[in-house]
Amino acid sequence: QQQVKQSPQSLIVQKGGISIINCAYENTAFDYFPWYQQFPGKGPALLIAIRPDVSEKKEGRFTISFNKSAKQFSLHIMDSQPGDSATYFCAASSTDSWGKLQFGAGTQVVVTP
Amino acid sequence: ETGVTQTPRHLVMGMTNKKSLKCEQHLGHNAMYWYKQSAKKPLELMFVYNFKEQTENNSVPSRFSPECPNSSHLFLHLHTLQPEDSALYLCASSPNGGATDTQYFGPGTRLTVL
Numbered sequence: 001q002q003q004v005k006q007s008p009q010s011l012i013v014q015k016g017g018i019s020i021i022n023c024a025y026e027n028t029a030f031d032y033f034p035w036y037q038q039f040p041g042k043g044p045a046l047l048i049a050i051r052p053d054v055s056e057k058k059e060g061r062f063t064i065s066f067n068k069s070a071k072q073f074s075l076h077i078m079d080s081q082p083g084d085s086a087t088y089f090c091a092a093s094s095t096d097s098w099g100k101l102q103f104g105a106g107t108q109v110v111v112t113p
Numbered sequence: 114e115t116g117v118t119q120t121p122r123h124l125v126m127g128m129t130n131k132k133s134l135k136c137e138q139h140l141g142h143n144a145m146y147w148y149k150q151s152a153k154k155p156l157e158l159m160f161v162y163n164f165k166e167q168t169e170n171n172s173v174p175s176r177f178s179p180e181c182p183n184s185s186h187l188f189l190h191l192h193t194l195q196p197e198d199s200a201l202y203l204c205a206s207s208p209n210g211g212a213t214d215t216q217y218f219g220p221g222t223r224l225t226v227l
Contacts, residue, residue, distance in 0.1 A: 002155060043221055099146075105154055105155045
């Protein structure tokens with residue numbers, strides 16, 4: 001079964017707007033939550049990651065919010081730019097899984113000029 | 114070349130063909146991965162190699178056969194595939210296969226099975 005559920009499947013946002021992507025998980029052993037960004041014709045690349053000991057992590061215009069009790073985490077893209085148009089994948093893994101990432105199904109983000 | 118490279122980038126094969134996908138990483142990493150990416154589905158981990166030893170086979174059909182001759186090269190041998198095997202096959206590497214290691218992906222091989 002899908003261990004990480006991601007929504008929405010796609011979203012369109014105007015330049016300067018906020019993009020929000022949500023992920024939920026069931027496995028309480030998960031303790032590492034990365035987000036990967038994939039442009040057409042390229043492989044995914046790590047964007048930002050969080051551990052459950054913090055509730056928020058910010059890197060530039062990208063912020064992860066983490067809610068351990070709800071088993072949910074989300075990616076916020078502030079001041080979205082056309083160059084942010086890509087597919088975003090959330091993922092999760094546990095310390096004993098040795099790099100075995102469980103990915104969400106992806107969200108295609110389109111930022112209109 | 115830098116990063117993770119994959120060849121070929123596109124492959125069309127019949128169901129009775131035998132072909133191989135190649136992955137090479139120039140990052141000095143010790144772990145390598147094969148993933149299958151299908152539209153609107155999560156990336157599916159297929160195989161993991163750590164220090165050339167296979168540590169994960171995620172219930173992948175035997176028509177997919179991996180090979181890791183050294184820590185820089187990874188192959189995926191394909192034979193008697195099915196049309197539903199058509200997908201983007203991604204290779205990745207990470208420093209030591211740890212849970213918090215960043216995985217570095219290649220651009221993928223777009224496979225079409227006729």
